[in-house]
Amino acid sequence: MNVKILADSACDLSEQYYNEFDIEMVSLTVQLNEKEYKDGKEISPKTIYDAMRQGKSPKTSQVSPQSFKTIFTSYTEANQPLIYFAFSSELSGTYQAAKMIEQEIKEENPDAPIHVIDTKCASIGYGLVVLRAAQLAKNGASTEEILATGEYVAAHMEHIFTVDDLEYLYRGGRVSKTAAFVGSLLKIKPILHVDDGKLIPLEKIRGSKKLLGRIIEIMEKRGTDLENQVIGISHGDDLERAEKLADMIKQKFNPKDVIIEMVGSVIGAHSGPGTIALFFLNENDK
Incomplete structure (x- = not known):
């Protein structure tokens, strides 16, 4: 069973990469004109930039712990290895939310094959880390190999x-x-x-x-x-x-x-x- 790679929308990869490398993506949230949108799914970046040019100030929020609970639980129950490479913890609380849920699940199931990594990266820098990990996963690499390579690429x-x-x-x-x-x-x-x-x-x-x-x-x-x-x-x-x-x-x-x-x-x-x-x-x- 190949390792599954999870990324969040702050990696700024387009849909073609998610499809080609079978990457799962979880969205951060953007608020514009008092409405909330899932980043990468329900609103285009162009819409945000046009609004900013008109003087509007969109707000953003992290991925909810509940979203991670749903994903991590489903992979744990299927005994499917999952590595989540996260948006920099210095720029969002998303990593901390994921880490909290990982620990919660492992208290009940210490062998849950879930790993959460803080890339300390953003945008396509973060996307390149995810792509490298996903290429290895697609080729059948082990969890240990993907973690080691992903952490090295993120650090550099x-x-x-x-x-x-x-x-x-x-x-x-x-x-x-x-x-x-x-x-x-x-x-x-x-x-x-x-x-x-x-x-x-x-x-x-x-x-x-x-x-x-x-x-x-x-x-x-x-x-x-x-x-x-x-x-x-x-x-x-x-x-x-x-x-x-x-x-x-x-x-x-x-x-x-x-x-x-x-x-x-x-x-x-x-x-x-x-x-x-x-x-x-x-x-x-x-």
């Missing part, structure tokens, strides 16, 4: 991203009001990364012309064995710039593949339209 997944407007990160409590105001006034574009699951500013670039070139320089410095990697790019409804970045990467590093996806509704509700995020493996342990 570099996130480099920029946002078009710091106002959205301010609304989500990620930067101060002063930083957001000064950034907008001076047309400063921040470059951020994720360190141990948390958003950390790396540097600031004046204007957007130098931005992609600088991101490539950071990639060259931090990446390892880039020509043998699958690179991930996600964007906040800015496919043109995402494709431009992909072309620059292909010309410079000639990687195995570049996956481009839109930043999903949950993460996009905090990062805003115009976000560009790049994901690749580094050689540093987090």
Whole structure:
């Protein structure tokens, strides 16, 4: 019996990957205009970005413990091995909810074949971890092999991203009001990364012309064995710039593949339209 991989919607993978690799997905929730929607199932990221451009502020909430209880119980009863690779615990309470239910089930059934892993990753960086695990699972790898590989890839997944407007990160409590105001006034574009699951500013670039070139320089410095990697790019409804970045990467590093996806509704509700995020493996342990 092959190991089943569970992901949540913050991995920003499109449906084709869930189908191809038989990945189960559980949705976080997005609230817009006082209605709740299941991320990745009931609302498109484009709808969220258009609403934000009109000044609306969507809210998000984690996966409920009850959702995990239903899923984990069904796999335990079937004695089907399940590994849930979770969205960063520093950015959502979803991992903690899943861990709580895992512990609850294992109190009654210590041999329940359920594993919950905090990837400390987000968006397609998290999606690349899930894809690697799902490829192994499809090929019949053991639980131990999938856990070891998934944890390694998660620990080495570099996130480099920029946002078009710091106002959205301010609304989500990620930067101060002063930083957001000064950034907008001076047309400063921040470059951020994720360190141990948390958003950390790396540097600031004046204007957007130098931005992609600088991101490539950071990639060259931090990446390892880039020509043998699958690179991930996600964007906040800015496919043109995402494709431009992909072309620059292909010309410079000639990687195995570049996956481009839109930043999903949950993460996009905090990062805003115009976000560009790049994901690749580094050689540093987090």
